[in-house]
Amino acid sequence: MADYEDLGRDLTRLVAQNGPQAPRRICEAVVASSLADGAAVTLISDPDRQEPICATDEIATRLDELQFSLAEGPCLDAHSLGQPVLVSDIADPADTRWPGFADGARATRARALYALPMRIGGARLGILDLYRLAHGPLSREEVTMALRAADAATWAVLNPGAGGRKAPAEVLEDLIGGGLARAEVHQATGMVAVQLDVPVATALARLRAHAFAEDRPLIDVARDVVARRLKFDPGDDSDLG
Known part of the structure; x- marks a missing residue:
C-alpha cells in the first residue's frame, strides 16, 4: 500500500507557498503520489456555471x-450533495x-472516478475530480x-496570492463570472437565447442537446454559433430527438 505521508507534507507546503499555480501543483502532487492517475479542479456555482481551473492531462479534461x-x-452530484461521490468502476x-456521461467516460481509459467537494463551512466552491485507469x-x-x-485546493483557490484570502462568493464571481475558459459557451448561449426567444437556461439546454445529437463537444458547437456558422431556428427542434 502506498505511503501518503509525503503527499500530506506536499499539500501543506503548496498551500503555504500559494500563488496562481497552486491548484495545478496540488493536482500534480496527487498524481505523483499514485493516489490517482489524473486530477482536475473545477469551480461550480450551479450546474450551468462551471469553470475548469486546471487538469493534469487530456483524460481529466x-x-x-x-x-x-x-x-x-x-x-x-458531489457538488449538489456536498459529499464525495466515489465510483469504483464507471x-x-x-x-x-x-x-450519457458513463457512455462518454467509457470511451476514455478512465475506469474509477472520485469526485471530492471543495467547500469551506457551508459554502461550496467546486470539485476536485480524480480518476484511475484501474477500477477499484x-x-x-x-x-x-x-x-x-x-x-488544499479549496484554500489555494481562496488565497490566490498577494491579494490575500477571498470570500467564496468573490472567488466564484471573479473566476466563473469572468468566464475564463468557457466564455464562448456563455456567449453562444446568449446568442441562441435571442435566436429562439427563450430564457438563457433553455438556450443552454438546446446547445447541449445539439452537441449530444451531433456527438460533438459543446465548446465546438458554441464556437460555430459565435462564428455564425450555426444558427438555431425556432421552428426546428430536431436536435431534441
Whole structure:
C-alpha cells in the first residue's frame, strides 16, 4: 500500500507557498503520489456555471468537458450533495446514475472516478475530480488523503496570492463570472437565447442537446454559433430527438 505521508507534507507546503499555480501543483502532487492517475479542479456555482481551473492531462479534461456538456456526472452530484461521490468502476452496467456521461467516460481509459467537494463551512466552491485507469475503491486512508487534497485546493483557490484570502462568493464571481475558459459557451448561449426567444437556461439546454445529437463537444458547437456558422431556428427542434 502506498505511503501518503509525503503527499500530506506536499499539500501543506503548496498551500503555504500559494500563488496562481497552486491548484495545478496540488493536482500534480496527487498524481505523483499514485493516489490517482489524473486530477482536475473545477469551480461550480450551479450546474450551468462551471469553470475548469486546471487538469493534469487530456483524460481529466475530457471527463470535465463531458459533465459540463451533459449536465450530469459524479462531479455535479458531489457538488449538489456536498459529499464525495466515489465510483469504483464507471463501466459497471448496474450503475445507471449517469447514462450519457458513463457512455462518454467509457470511451476514455478512465475506469474509477472520485469526485471530492471543495467547500469551506457551508459554502461550496467546486470539485476536485480524480480518476484511475484501474477500477477499484479507495481505501479509508486514500479517501482521507483525497479529502485533504480537496481542502488544499479549496484554500489555494481562496488565497490566490498577494491579494490575500477571498470570500467564496468573490472567488466564484471573479473566476466563473469572468468566464475564463468557457466564455464562448456563455456567449453562444446568449446568442441562441435571442435566436429562439427563450430564457438563457433553455438556450443552454438546446446547445447541449445539439452537441449530444451531433456527438460533438459543446465548446465546438458554441464556437460555430459565435462564428455564425450555426444558427438555431425556432421552428426546428430536431436536435431534441
